[in-house]
Amino acid sequence: MSPPLIGITTYGRGENNRFYLPAQYVDAVRRAGGIPLLLPPGEPHAESLLVQLEGLILTGGGDLDPALYGGAPHPAIYMVDPERDKSEIALVQYSAQSALPTLGICRGSQIINVALGGTLIEHLPDAVGETILHRLPPREPTQHSIRLTPGCRLAEILFQEEFLAPSWHHQAIRRPAPGLKVVGQAPDGTAEAVEMSDHPWLIGVQWHPELAAAEEPLHQKLFNGLVSAASEWKRR
Structure with missing residues (x-):
């Protein structure tokens, strides 16, 4: 059997009219x-493409339009891209209906939550302070500890319930969508991981496992788990 095809969303169209995605x-x-398989936003024939996928990764990037979740404008919100928001909401809805194995990373976790009816914190320091830094100024990655709920699917994939993770965000889930369960938190209470209860493999993480996966097997396990689930989905 051939390896599973994993769709990976890209960033939106940049000022130089190019789509972009970190190689990690x-x-x-x-x-x-x-x-x-890279999935740039705005594809008019998305349904024809999606039926060929065995897995999906919703990547990080800029912020969602706060109007999508009843949020308020904030000066820290940046890189809002309506085309990308629309495309990725449709991807989440497809995943929820088809049971396609799906991993959301940072923005990807947030788009899962918003697409399914949840809300976001517009600027995390306003809600939890800065005792725990989730990114360094002006917009640089850092790391902090994560604690997972014992027995959750993610803990079973990683074989670990507490670890350090690369963090690079200023927003996070405020109210989880119906059907989503928070299964991981930072020390300040920020939601760091969610799972969809009635989906065979839909996980969102607020941290950036791709930044550490080449050197740290713990974070590579998340991608291994997705590809394994995609292979099983392909067989079925």
Whole structure:
């Protein structure tokens, strides 16, 4: 059987009229044994493409339009891209209906929550302070600890309930969508991982496992788990 095809969303169209994606996402999928397929936003024939996928990764990037979740404008919100928001909401809805194995990373976790009816914190320091830094100024990654709920699917994949993770965000889930369960938190209470209860494999993580996956097997396990689930989905 051929390796599973894993769709990976890209960032939106940039000022130079190019789509962009950090190579670490592609590298992590290849190490896991999957075939990466980049999915730029705005595809008019998305349904014809989606039926060929065996797995999906919703990547990080800029912020969602706060109007999508009843949020308020905030000066820290940046890189809002209506085309990307619309495309990725449709991807989440397809995943929820089809049971396609899906991993949301940072923004990807947030788009899962918003697409299914949840809300976001517009600027995390306003809600939880800055005792725990989730990114360094002006917009640089850092790391902090994560604690998972014992027995959750994610803990079973990682074989670990507490660990350090690369963090690079200023927003997070405020109210989980119906059907989503928070299964991971930072020390300040920020939601760091969610799972969809009635989906065979839909996980969102607020941290950036792709940044550490090449050097730290713990974070590569998340991509391995997705590709393994995609292989099973392909067999079925």
